[in-house]
Amino acid sequence: TDQSLIRNFCIIAHIDHGKSTVADRILQLSGIVPEREMRDRFLDRMDIEQERGITIKSQAVRVPWTVDGTEYTLGMIDTPGHVDFTYEVSRALAACEGAVLLVDATQGIEAQTLSNLYMAIDHDLAIIPVLNKIDLPSAEPDKHAEELAGLIGCSPQEVLRVSGKTGEGIRDLLDQIVMDVPAPHGDPEAPARALIFDSVYDSYRGIVTYIRMEDGRLNSRERLHMMGIGMTHEPIEIGVISPDMTPTKALGAGEVGYVITGAKDVSQSKVGDTITSAARPATTALEGYRDPQPMVYSGLFPVDNAQFPELRDALDKLKLNDAALVYEPETSVALGFGFRCGFLGLLHMEIVVERLGREFGLDLISTAPNVTYQVTGEDGTVHHVTNPSEFPDGKIKAIVEPMVAADIITPKEFIGSVMELCQDHRGEMGTLEYLSPSRVEMHYRLPLAEIVFDFFDQLKSRTKGYASLDYHQDGEQRADLVKVDILIQGEKIDAFSAVVHRDKAYAYGVMMTKKLRELIPRQQFEIPLQAAIGAGSSPGRPSVRCARTCWPNATAATSPANASCSRSRRRARSA
Ligand code: GDP
Numbered sequence: 001t002d003q004s005l006i007r008n009f010c011i012i013a014h015i016d017h018g019k020s021t022v023a024d025r026i027l028q029l030s031g032i033v034p035e036r037e038m039r040d041r042f043l044d045r046m047d048i049e050q051e052r053g054i055t056i057k058s059q060a061v062r063v064p065w066t067v068d069g070t071e072y073t074l075g076m077i078d079t080p081g082h083v084d085f086t087y088e089v090s091r092a093l094a095a096c097e098g099a100v101l102l103v104d105a106t107q108g109i110e111a112q113t114l115s116n117l118y119m120a121i122d123h124d125l126a127i128i129p130v131l132n133k134i135d136l137p138s139a140e141p142d143k144h145a146e147e148l149a150g151l152i153g154c155s156p157q158e159v160l161r162v163s164g165k166t167g168e169g170i171r172d173l174l175d176q177i178v179m180d181v182p183a184p185h186g187d188p189e190a191p192a193r194a195l196i197f198d199s200v201y202d203s204y205r206g207i208v209t210y211i212r213m214e215d216g217r218l219n220s221r222e223r224l225h226m227m228g229i230g231m232t233h234e235p236i237e238i239g240v241i242s243p244d245m246t247p248t249k250a251l252g253a254g255e256v257g258y259v260i261t262g263a264k265d266v267s268q269s270k271v272g273d274t275i276t277s278a279a280r281p282a283t284t285a286l287e288g289y290r291d292p293q294p295m296v297y298s299g300l301f302p303v304d305n306a307q308f309p310e311l312r313d314a315l316d317k318l319k320l321n322d323a324a325l326v327y328e329p330e331t332s333v334a335l336g337f338g339f340r341c342g343f344l345g346l347l348h349m350e351i352v353v354e355r356l357g358r359e360f361g362l363d364l365i366s367t368a369p370n371v372t373y374q375v376t377g378e379d380g381t382v383h384h385v386t387n388p389s390e391f392p393d394g395k396i397k398a399i400v401e402p403m404v405a406a407d408i409i410t411p412k413e414f415i416g417s418v419m420e421l422c423q424d425h426r427g428e429m430g431t432l433e434y435l436s437p438s439r440v441e442m443h444y445r446l447p448l449a450e451i452v453f454d455f456f457d458q459l460k461s462r463t464k465g466y467a468s469l470d471y472h473q474d475g476e477q478r479a480d481l482v483k484v485d486i487l488i489q490g491e492k493i494d495a496f497s498a499v500v501h502r503d504k505a506y507a508y509g510v511m512m513t514k515k516l517r518e519l520i521p522r523q524q525f526e527i528p529l530q531a532a533i534g535a536g537s538s539p540g541r542p543s544v545r546c547a548r549t550c551w552p553n554a555t556a557a558t559s560p561a562n563a564s565c566s567r568s569r570r571r572a573r574s575a
């Protein structure tokens with residue numbers, strides 16, 4: 001493909017502003033998906049994505065588009081919008097020269113509109129501002145065109161207006177992409193360099209890596225070298241996705257496609273690595289990706305502990321398709337062998353658990369999620385605690401918890417309720433800016449632990465669904481936190497331990513013992529349930545007690561963790 005005729009772009013927006021639907025119309029107009037094969041949100045290829053109506057994975061697809069008799073090759077990437085999948089978006093941006101920034105014409109600018117725009121600007125992408133959903137009677141395109149133009153610094157006339165539903169304006173959008181997005185500027189004569197921006201494990205074909213060619217050419221008959229992990233492979237197939245995997249002889253500079261090497265060992269591929277030609281290797285690798293920092297941790301245990309090796313294998317394979325996932329083995333007295341896993345948020349955690357179930361047939365128990373703490377003991381040793389059961393016993397000098405910078409966009413009538421909510425969650429107010437006479441952006445610094453759990457649900461309900469939230473990590477802060485242990489028959493159940501703020505510890509203990517009392521079936525004899533606050537097991541510390549005739553069987557032991565999952569499921573739906 002002639003490099004000057006390539007245009008690589010991604011579609012970015014706040015969740016539900018219509019990225020995947022606009023992508024559908026592009027697939028249809030370009031003719032690569034025939035009418036009878038078209039279905040809604042075609043690029044949401046996973047069942048979970050279809051069922052939940054959200055995009056989880058970025059999807060790259062090649063579409064042809066002709067302007068004035070010249071056929072261009074568009075590399076389009078549809079991206080997710082939820083804050084948990086920002087890392088997915090950032091990797092997609094690195095494979096593009098342009099971004100279509102969609103804004104729902106009935107909603108206007110939202111929190112992820114801004115965060116995605118700033119990321120695209122950081123990557124030096126050409127930005128094409130577009131208002132979507134202009135078919136809706138409640139659309140206010142003039143008002144929001146003004147807002148969007150002010151944000152990017154263009155004139156309101158330059159903001160395109162489309163409908164992903166009716167297809168109106170999509171032709172103009174494609175023409176604009178050809179005009180505004182620069183052709184890739186890699187060197188076609190240089191030694192080959194391709195960035196691995198994603199991968200997936202296919203049970204028949206092994207590892208499929210998705211690549212963006214920067215320089216040179218890779219062909220399907222030459223040996224490939226992965227520069228970071230230092231391995232050489234014989235490719236089985238090289239190709240492009242349009243809309244399904246289509247083998248080609250080679251990929252040239254600027255093209256987006258895939259490589260299958262036949263490798264089945266997951267350590268033989270890494271997202272962010274550079275592929276070069278073994279015969280004529282490049283000297284320096286491309287800049288890869290920074291590994292994202294997990295936000296929350298949870299223990300995952302197979303219900304059937306004999307499935308531990310399968311869980312390890314499944315996590316290794318899933319990690320190929322989910323570069324943000326981290327895990328290490330963990331043992332629990334109550335739950336046996338499992339893994340301590342790090343996630344980018346509760347939705348991410350929920351999706352991982354669900355994918356492990358669906359794609360690998362694993363039935364899992366997850367423990368209540370928590371953030372990481374730095375705990376300094378009295379002797380000065382610092383513990384990096386990702387698991388409440390590892391919270392050091394004995395006297396503690398200091399505890400430091402992770403903080404986030406949160407941006408909340410809300411209609412101005414809800415400013416008071418948002419402030420109240422943030423105060424309840426130990427938030428510290430920063431600046432407040434008017435985006436328009438009726439909408440404000442509020443900045444807060446909050447403990448991560450306060451924001452990842454039920455904050456978003458509450459924000460939505462207090463603002464009648466109108467507020468949106470984005471956040472990113474912002475250092476650490478000392479906090480008065482304590483460990484709460486749950487004891488059944490006087491015995492500490494490690495999987496139930498939690499680290500909470502001292503003011504909320506009592507309420508947490510009451511909540512857990514109450515929940516257990518409901519969940520543990522009635523038995524012939526009495527089972528004492530107890531919550532103990534504070535590390536160690538000194539007598540006389542505050543505790544919550546309640547007795548009941550019951551039997552702590554395995555299901556009961558797992559249920560509170562499951563209950564916390566069903567709460568976050570509601571959050572995901574409302575997101
Ligand atoms: P994404 O999260 O940005 O990918 O958004 P989706 O493409 O999944 O769309 C979110 C919702 O908005 C879906 O219910 C779509 O049917 C709807 N939608 C998307 N574009 C339009 C549009 O132009 N007009 C109307 N009326 N609905 C739209």
Ligand code: MG
Nearest residue numbers: 019020054055
């Ligand atoms: Mg989508």
